[in-house]
Amino acid sequence: MKAGLRELKRAGFKLTPQRRAILETLKSSGKHMSVEEIHEKVKTKCPHAGLATTYRTLDLLKELNLVTDINLGEEHKHYEWKRRHHYHLVCLECGDVVEFRSNFAIKIEKNVLKDYDFEITDRHVEFCGYCSRCAGGREG
């Protein structure tokens, strides 16, 4: 059984078409999506799907540690299928969101465990600033 469905099942939740659709949408898209975007996509598979179910299911998937929510600026929330040590750069000028990885990310987390005795299960790391294209225009 596919990852995601497996965890839902194991935790005693029913595998409804709506849940399958939401899960599949996020997993296959491979990027962050707003609740509305997810809902629109889900409706192509389940035309009667209600928005509340999308909210409920995303909460559930978050609870099960399968998805993460990211906050881009101030607007509405975005979700994405969880991946390890995968952070975000958000350009304040063009709004572009670039993923990044750093070897130091792992070291920071070891630091946190060792120095603060804190066990990390989820991460929200967004660095905001200016991407190469936009930085140029700002200062000559």
Next chain:
Amino acid sequence: MKAGLRELKRAGFKLTPQRRAILETLKSSGKHMSVEEIHEKVKTKCPHAGLATTYRTLDLLKELNLVTDINLGEEHKHYEWKRRHHYHLVCLECGDVVEFRSNFAIKIEKNVLKDYDFEITDRHVEFCGYCSRCAGGREG
């Protein structure tokens, strides 16, 4: 002139009692506060202060890069006076928020500049999980 007021002035904004109070409240508290908390504190200095002004001023201070907003869980937004390389650990059990610093934080940012040609001006780094007290209870 004090830091904060200086930047407001320089950018051409008026130094109203409300702005002074909001700025001073955040700066002197030294920790993150919700908009309501800030507003309550401000009202002890300016009893007629409106909530909208607190929202407007926090937006303004953020615009000027003097404060950062942090997202603790799902609730309403929190703000704090900006400090360098100062991140957060959020315990999912007791809700406690601990600040942390890591030498690797600086290295990550150098990585980002070098490898992604991205100029960081603001950071939102929250690691969620379980603090030492709560981690124990969870698994025996």
Next chain:
DNA sequence: ATAATAAATGAGAATAATTCTCAACTAGGG
């Protein structure tokens, strides 16, 4: 398969944080 049942859904109402509107007020320059 089919029935029994606890869980899940859809639709829209309810909520709560944030933003907007606009008349009245005020900081700061001259």
Next chain:
DNA sequence: CCCTAGTTGAGAATTATTCTCATTTATTAT
């Protein structure tokens, strides 16, 4: 001290999210 553009307060408006509840459905045992 006056003028004026910028700022404020109060409450209405907006908008994302949550709640309610009657109806439907996935799953388990028969």
